[in-house]
Amino acid sequence: MILLLKGETELPELMNLVLIILILLGLGIALYFFFASAKYQREVTDDSDPQKYTIPALVEYVKDAINEITRTNLFELGLNEIEFKKQANKRAELKKALKVCMHGSVEDKQFVKAFIYDILGSYIPSDRINTVIPFNNPFLLTARDKFAIILHMLKKEHGFDALSFLIDTYGLDRLRETEDGELSYVITCKDINDIYDRLGLTLSDNDRLEVITQAVYERYKGLGVIDEIRDMNIDGVSAGVSGITADMYHSDPAVYSTNGKMPFLNPENGNADGRAKRNYESVWIFYKGKTIKLDFLGFESESELKRVCQIIYRYNRGGQLSESTGYRVNEMKDGSRVLVVRPPFSESWAFFVRKFHIRNVTLEMLIRDENAHLPIELIKYIVKGAMITAITGQQGSGKTTLLMAMIRHIYASLPLRIQEMAFELNLRRLYPGRNILSFRETENISGQQGLDIQKKTDGSVHILGEVATDPVAAWMIQMSQVASLFTLFTHHAKTTRDLVYSLRNSLLKCEMFNNEKIAEQQVVSVLDFDIHLVRDYQGKRYIERITEIVELPDHPLPGDFRDKANLEDKAGSFMETAAEYFRKMSDDRLFEPRNIIEFRDGRYVVSNAISPDRIKKMKGAMTEKDARDFEAFCNKYFHRQEGVIA
Numbered sequence: 001m002i003l004l005l006k007g008e009t010e011l012p013e014l015m016n017l018v019l020i021i022l023i024l025l026g027l028g029i030a031l032y033f034f035f036a037s038a039k040y041q042r043e044v045t046d047d048s049d050p051q052k053y054t055i056p057a058l059v060e061y062v063k064d065a066i067n068e069i070t071r072t073n074l075f076e077l078g079l080n081e082i083e084f085k086k087q088a089n090k091r092a093e094l095k096k097a098l099k100v101c102m103h104g105s106v107e108d109k110q111f112v113k114a115f116i117y118d119i120l121g122s123y124i125p126s127d128r129i130n131t132v133i134p135f136n137n138p139f140l141l142t143a144r145d146k147f148a149i150i151l152h153m154l155k156k157e158h159g160f161d162a163l164s165f166l167i168d169t170y171g172l173d174r175l176r177e178t179e180d181g182e183l184s185y186v187i188t189c190k191d192i193n194d195i196y197d198r199l200g201l202t203l204s205d206n207d208r209l210e211v212i213t214q215a216v217y218e219r220y221k222g223l224g225v226i227d228e229i230r231d232m233n234i235d236g237v238s239a240g241v242s243g244i245t246a247d248m249y250h251s252d253p254a255v256y257s258t259n260g261k262m263p264f265l266n267p268e269n270g271n272a273d274g275r276a277k278r279n280y281e282s283v284w285i286f287y288k289g290k291t292i293k294l295d296f297l298g299f300e301s302e303s304e305l306k307r308v309c310q311i312i313y314r315y316n317r318g319g320q321l322s323e324s325t326g327y328r329v330n331e332m333k334d335g336s337r338v339l340v341v342r343p344p345f346s347e348s349w350a351f352f353v354r355k356f357h358i359r360n361v362t363l364e365m366l367i368r369d370e371n372a373h374l375p376i377e378l379i380k381y382i383v384k385g386a387m388i389t390a391i392t393g394q395q396g397s398g399k400t401t402l403l404m405a406m407i408r409h410i411y412a413s414l415p416l417r418i419q420e421m422a423f424e425l426n427l428r429r430l431y432p433g434r435n436i437l438s439f440r441e442t443e444n445i446s447g448q449q450g451l452d453i454q455k456k457t458d459g460s461v462h463i464l465g466e467v468a469t470d471p472v473a474a475w476m477i478q479m480s481q482v483a484s485l486f487t488l489f490t491h492h493a494k495t496t497r498d499l500v501y502s503l504r505n506s507l508l509k510c511e512m513f514n515n516e517k518i519a520e521q522q523v524v525s526v527l528d529f530d531i532h533l534v535r536d537y538q539g540k541r542y543i544e545r546i547t548e549i550v551e552l553p554d555h556p557l558p559g560d561f562r563d564k565a566n567l568e569d570k571a572g573s574f575m576e577t578a579a580e581y582f583r584k585m586s587d588d589r590l591f592e593p594r595n596i597i598e599f600r601d602g603r604y605v606v607s608n609a610i611s612p613d614r615i616k617k618m619k620g621a622m623t624e625k626d627a628r629d630f631e632a633f634c635n636k637y638f639h640r641q642e643g644v645i646a
Contacts, residue, residue: 053124053131058212059219065119070095101221103315104332106231112221117213124212126205132212135203138196143189143296144225146196151228152211153201163232164287170195173290175538185292185539192296224308225297226283230336230353235396236286240305240350242293243277279348280305286354289396289539302349306342309349313340335426356400356424363405366398367543370603374637375543378597381630382529382546383409385618386486390467392493393533398541399490400424400465402533406488407431410461411623414485417459419472425465464489473506480526485621496530496547496593503527517590524551524591528614534599544599550592550611609638 051057074087094115097108124132134140135149154162167173172187203211218227226237281298284291299305310321318330326345330338337354363376382389383406391399391406404425410416415435418425427436437457462484467473480487493499504520513519527549534544595607610618615634619627 053128055132055212055215055219058120058124058132058216061123062116062119062216062220066094066098066115069115070098098221100315100333102223102311104230104334104336106334109217109222109231113213113217116217116220117209120213120216121209124209129205129208129212133208133215135208135211141196143192147192147296148211148214148228149201149203150192150196150199152207152214153199153203155228160231160233163229163234163285166195167287167292173287173292173539185290186295187292189296219304223312224299224304226308226353229283229285229294230355234285234287234355235289236336236352236354238284238286238350238352239282239299239308240279240348241284241352242282243279245279245348246302278302279350286396287539289398289535289541291396306349309340309342309351312351312353313338329421331423335424335429337424354424356404356426361401361405361430362408363402366402366405369542369599372604374597374604374606375546377633378546379406379531380409381618381622381626381633382531383407383488384411384622384626385630386621387528387614387618388480388487388526389489389529389531390493390499390527391488391490391531391533392496392499393544394492394494394535397533397535399533402531402543403463403465403488403490404430407463414460415458416461416463417457418463418465420465421468425463460485462487466490467503468492470506470509473503474510474512477503477507477522477526478512481522493530496532496549499530500524500527500549500591520590524549530593542599543597543604545595546597548594548596548608548610548614550594550614552589552592606637610634 070091074084074091077087079087093111097105097111101108101112130136133145138146141149150166151162154165158165167187170191172191173185175183176186177183214222214228218224223230226239229237277298280300280302283294283297283299285294286292299308312332313321313328313330315330315332319325319328321328321340321342323342323344326343327339327341332338332353335356337356339352339354341351342349363379364372367376391403393399404427407416407425407427408430412431412434416427416437418427418436418438420438420440423438423440425438427434427438437459439453462476462479464472464476464487467476467489476487476489491499491502493502500520500523503523504516507513507519507522508516513522530545530547530549532544532547533541535541594611596610597604598607599605615630619630622630
């Protein structure tokens with residue numbers, strides 16, 4: 001009886017338990033379908049979100065994806081040994097490339113871009129690619145977009161000469177007259193739009209994805225709007241060097257607002273909305289001696305320009321750029337020189353990249369005007385003859401490039417020692433088999449200290465990238481007198497006399513001498529030749545003159561007053577001696593600049609003969625064959641003091 005009652009009680013409880021389980025199971029299924037449906041809805045909504053496939057959104061997506069790749073714990077993936085090593089090596093290579101891709105390493109840049117291309121290729125649906133950049137509607141493309149497309153398509157055929165081809169083909173480096181009546185070099189939005197229309201480009205899906213990849217890369221790890229331009233075979237690129245600064249704008253925003261313009265501003269100098277362009281919206285290139293403004297291009301914000309300034313100089317660290325250290329000079333991996341400045345040292349953030357084409361640099365490539373063989377041959381003999389030579393001229397006139405070409409003709413048996421602010425000559429790349437060692441200034445080692453160290457390195461030829469400070473100039477004079485066979489250096493002097501006086505003043509400032517005449521005599525006794533380069537307003541670069549520095553003989557003062565018979569004759573002769581003394585003390589002609597070859601009316605001509613003593617000295621430093629060839633050259637062109645080669 002009791003057992004029966006107990007069984008009747010447990011049965012309803014069991015049924016209740018089963019019912020509860022069924023209810024919970026049903027609720028779980030319902031929740032699953034609810035959330036699944038919600039997830040589907042989110043995906044649909046997200047895919048239709050117009051902000052999902054924009055460049056900023058893609059930059060963030062790529063950043064997250066690469067962070068996941070580089071930070072994932074490979075041990076948790078359950079990989080076999082071979083696959084583990086493969087993934088580890090791939091990740092290590094990616095990390096390395098990410099650190100240096102923005103510093104002029106084209107190979108690392110391409111490696112990172114390949115990663116980004118794969119990420120974007122699997123993320124962007126084919127029907128959404130025109131959402132990122134409106135390739136299918138030219139009217140919606142900006143000039144920046146069109147330029148990127150043009151450069152990409154030309155690069156496929158012309159490589160790093162793509163920009164040069166574009167400029168030369170369409171005459172974009174011609175001098176133009178603005179509405180103000182001023183002459184300038186500028187490439188406008190209209191130029192880019194017209195060229196894009198004329199080309200009628202047809203882009204494949206792969207081309208479109210590559211253009212998007214580049215746009216993402218330059219904002220993520222690259223150098224912004226100048227990223228591809230920097231890689232091109234041009235002379236240089238700069239940014240932040242025109243337009244109004246933030247301080248200018250905030251001092252009087254009404255003047256620079258959309259509704260107002262400064263009186264001197266034309267539409268060409270402002271944006272489409274009429275406001276004056278900001279400093280971060282300025283990009284300039286240096287091409288074949290011409291400084292050209294890319295008026296259609298600019299950074300998107302001050303912060304973007306600042307970001308590029310903070311990374312572009314950092315190859316091999318490059319030091320700290322701060323308010324107290326307002327500039328940095330460094331080289332990039334490909335040998336380009338980069339200078340970065342920042343406030344308060346400069347009025348705005350700015351950078352300058354100077355490129356040096358080290359491949360196949362020869363005198364014949366650089367000197368091309370009529371009778372070019374005259375300066376070419378003479379420069380070769382100057383180098384072979386171990387002459388201490390200055391290469392002078394303004395910035396951008398081609399001094400460094402000419403120096404690189406001259407070094408080719410130094411006898412390979414001679415050890416070379418180079419002192420630079422930044423490694424820009426790259427002589428070991430040009431001549432890997434030669435005895436060459438370069439030094440540069442650091443935060444802890446001055447140029448003077450570096451030059452002192454060179455004395456202990458058995459160098460026969462010393463090369464100074466630039467004599468820019470008094471200590472370096474003074475050391476160069478000393479070194480040329482006792483420590484080396486000969487020296488080559490660059491200087492910004494306008495004339496040969498300016499060169500001599502500048503070096504003389506450096507000796508005086510360093511307190512090596514306290515007598516102006518003696519200091520000048522030291523300089524004159526050292527210098528042999530001055531090769532002066534010019535860049536005219538049209539951007540043409542040429543050798544204006546090759547000048548010999550001829551030391552004038554020092555005639556002793558007459559002393560025959562002591563031999564005179566009477567006092568009257570002694571007094572008269574002594575007065576002549578005194579007059580000659582004061583004349584010598586006031587006469588600054590310790591040397592004579594003698595132009596050997598000059599550039600006149602578009603061709604090179606012989607103006608004077610090299611002095612006989614210097615010819616003899618040069619022949620003594622040459623091989624027998626070169627000495628004979630040099631003598632034949634002199635006999636052919638220097639048989640008279642004045643002459644013009646027809």
